[in-house]
Amino acid sequence: MIRWLALLLAVLAAVSLFIGDATLALPDRLILWQLRLPRTLLGLLVGSGLGLSGAVLQGALRNPLADPGLLGITGTAGLGAVIAFYWGLAAAFPPALAAGGLLGAGVGAAFLLSFAGGAPSGPSLILAGVAVSAIAAALLALALTLAPNPFALAEITFWLMGGLADRPLWQVVLAAPTILLGVAILLSLGRGLDALSLGEDTARSLGVPVTRTLRLAAVGTAFAVGTGAAVAGSIGFIGLVVPHLLRPWFGERPGALLPAAPLAGAALLLAADMLVRLAPLVLPLSAAPPVGVLTALLGAPFLVAIARRGEP
């Protein structure tokens, strides 16, 4: 099953290199290197971080509605990047954007863990996440209100919608190590998440360090989505949807979803991004909409469908 998923991802990645605004042919080298390759790589990295952190957080919090946005880490990462924009740091020193996002995610994770208390449990982490999200949203609104000029405002707003287009290759390369580190941390948590299926006390009685597992889930998520959110903006619903798509195929054991989740997240984001690129060809749009718009539009009905199906 996981081989088919990997194959699907490889096909999507290859096609993604060849789909553009107008043509479905081998692009010339400049377009390939400057546009298509960064876009495809960014989709792979961001999608895998989002998909995996969604699977880990749902397992760790025993909550089918958990996703990286729930913990507020996407929000603080966006805030960090916006502050880098706002102070002109990103213009003066380009890596400041990714660094701002990672810093924001790190501060968000630190707040999250301190709000959740000395020995975080699932519900305390969720409550802390709501608090961190609220703070991030408020500070973001403040930053937008104080934006130095209308252009900066437009730039920030457009960036916040989330997208993979027109990100230079060096930004992608800058974001890659932290995303991969986050993915590595999250992939190591499988056994602990399996034990947590039976509750935190039972997991503890099985010798699983529950507090450490929850902390690593939060920190790993900060790495896996922090710089990604700084470079690609906030792309919602991938982390929420991926585990639900995988469960019918891989079973419900949380650890069984982990190897597949990054592949599925990357495949989903690439597919959504290709749909977005094709949208101007079939719809009366002057430009391709940001991919975050599409994932939210498709993800919201999916959320409703999950709620309708109810608890199994």
Place this chain on the structure above:
Amino acid sequence: MTGVSHLSAVLGGRTVLHDVSLTVVPGELVALCGPNGAGKSTLLRALAGLLPDTGPPDPRHIAWLPQGARSAWGLTVEQVAALGRIPHRDNATAPVTKALRVCGIEALRTARVDRISGGEARRAMLARVFASEPEVLLLDEPTADLDPAASHAIMRLLRTTADAGRTVVVVLHALDLALRYARRVVVLADGRVTADLPADQALPAAAAAFGLPFGADPTPRLLPPC
């Protein structure tokens, strides 16, 4: 040897256990009885090392089954039982298969625990305990949700397990099962051990803890006939 000595526990501002001492040796099947809120589950958690002031025991040797255990996800019966191998960090299948067999749910191994009956799910949780092949089994109401035949089957299994040299401590509301299968009955009331007796002498103390009449009637019964 497993036990606690002079243990007091406070949960949410209420003292749940007052200076409780209990030692259990291998080969014993001990039933913890008492009314709701007597501190049975807390004592079991203390034995499992799950209270803040109790040391963490070796999870390979001690297995704990909480009251009302359920799985957050639709794991299969076999996957639930296999969680018992987590302390051993292996994926051994033989202990899992054996555990499913002794708990009588081999036929359900691929069924999801959230789509079987409550009694079957309870046995899946119990199979998780047996799959880790512990020296000490701490079971909170293992026969809850089970029909009488399955309850007696599980109690016979626990008796055999204790006779094989393991330590079994079981919280039971069903006094008849406790008196019939356990060798030793510990009665708790209001967080204190009020009796610690061989099973054949425990009925008066147990009945008293529940506030039930127990008198000169030559055939022991818990309630006067209607």
